[in-house]
Amino acid sequence: MLNYIWVGLIVIAISSAIGTDIYREVNNSYQNGKELEATYLQTSNLREEATGKIQIQKDKFNEHYKTSTSSNLELPILISKEPNGIRKFTIDINNNSPEIWKEMSQGALNKEKLSGVISEMLLTETENIFIIKIKIENISYIKLKSVTNATFDYAATAVTLALGLIGIMALWLGIMKIAEEAGFLKILTTVVRPITKKLFPDIPHDHPAIAAIVMNISASMLGLNNAATPMGLKAMEELNKLNTKIGTATNSMCTFLVINTSGLTLIPATVLAIRAAMGSANPGIIIAPSIFGAICAATAGLIAVKILQRMKRFQISNNID
Amino acid sequence: MSEQFKNIVNIISVVAIPLMILVFVLFGIFKKVKVYEKFIEGSKEGFDVAIKIIPFLVGMLFAIGIFRASGAMDFLVLILKPITNLIGMPPEALPLAILRPLSGSGSLGLMTELMNTHGVDSFIGVLASTMYGSTETTFYILAVYFGSVNITKTRHALPAGLIADLFGMLGALFICKLILN
Structure with missing residues (x-):
């Protein structure tokens, strides 16, 4: 599926750039x-x-x-x-x-x-x-020129983003290591296990992945993105230890990803700050609606993930993409 | 009520990180863990993880980047307009709905622009900020999370993530209509 969407993005982008440029060239729009x-x-x-x-x-x-x-x-x-x-x-x-x-x-x-x-x-x-x-x-081929520039720009952006993660990653993976060695993750796992049992039936009951998942979700709910990402990656690492087929996502990983992509945050701090800066009479009016929207997203995503994982197309053994 | 809720969450967000670090470190000492050594040991992985996700991020971001630069979005808006008109979604908000799962910074810019032109407290302004807050940048999360454990066969994660985004957007539209109309 990711293959098709990836190719789709590229093909749609380049063909619409070519189409637009040819149209403008023929009509001499500029x-x-x-x-x-x-x-x-x-x-x-x-x-x-x-x-x-x-x-x-x-x-x-x-x-x-x-x-x-x-x-x-x-x-x-x-x-x-x-x-x-x-x-x-x-x-x-x-x-x-x-x-x-x-x-x-x-x-x-x-x-x-x-x-x-x-x-x-x-x-x-x-x-x-x-x-x-x-x-x-003479102005011509604007879209193709910007597509060309975008390839360079975004490749560089990707590296900047990844390198920017190094510091915060190192910090939190270090802290998480202490928590793991001290047995804190195990304790947290037993506490939250009743809640997470239904969502992640494939994870053994005392596995530290559960603790990392819960910490990631709590951090992102509080809007602490800098801490949430390293914890999420810690969770992925733990989940990958349970993976029998390297390079292929497990059911638990997909479920975990969907919870993350629905972005349940109690206080959308960035949006609030922008609204306040722009002089909104009531910046906070969007808090409850945003939570509602995110709950819709999470519910739909979880239902989708549980249905899709049974489909033949997405079976691990039968996986073509 | 909403103000109180906001204050409580704000306080928790401020206290959470220092408190968490304190609890972990003290708990580690209490359990006789060699805290500093273990910290360094875990910390070393941070660099590897960040380097490991580079190819995944480059692959994902460049595709999204050329998609945005090409102006393909305008065509997509044109195609989807009849459908969104049917459910009463303002056409101005449609590009934001499409961009939200693709690019975090891009959709933040678009949201700000929408609030600028239509007013922060207008229907479109509120809808835009709600839409932004209702979901996350699915493609970025997918690339980073799966990239960190070297997974390329993502199975149903992307379709399920996109379904979640779709319902997040619909939920935002529904609730904004309910509140403001």
């Missing part, structure tokens, strides 16, 4: 090579560089790009004069820029900037105000 008329208000003029503001009427902009921007544009612009007399311009793209320009800047030579040449520059009757015609650099 108006490559076409001129756009604008007004230029010069504020400073050095020998090779001039800065000022570029103004574009919304009607002209919308006609050019077939968009529906609702206000006239006014953006800072930098104009430089090449030795051969050609004037080049650069416009910084930020959050207030029109959507289509933001999109185009992702495929531009310099990220967050659009540049190009000024093909015509006429002085108006007022000093320092010009009518200019700009030709933005």
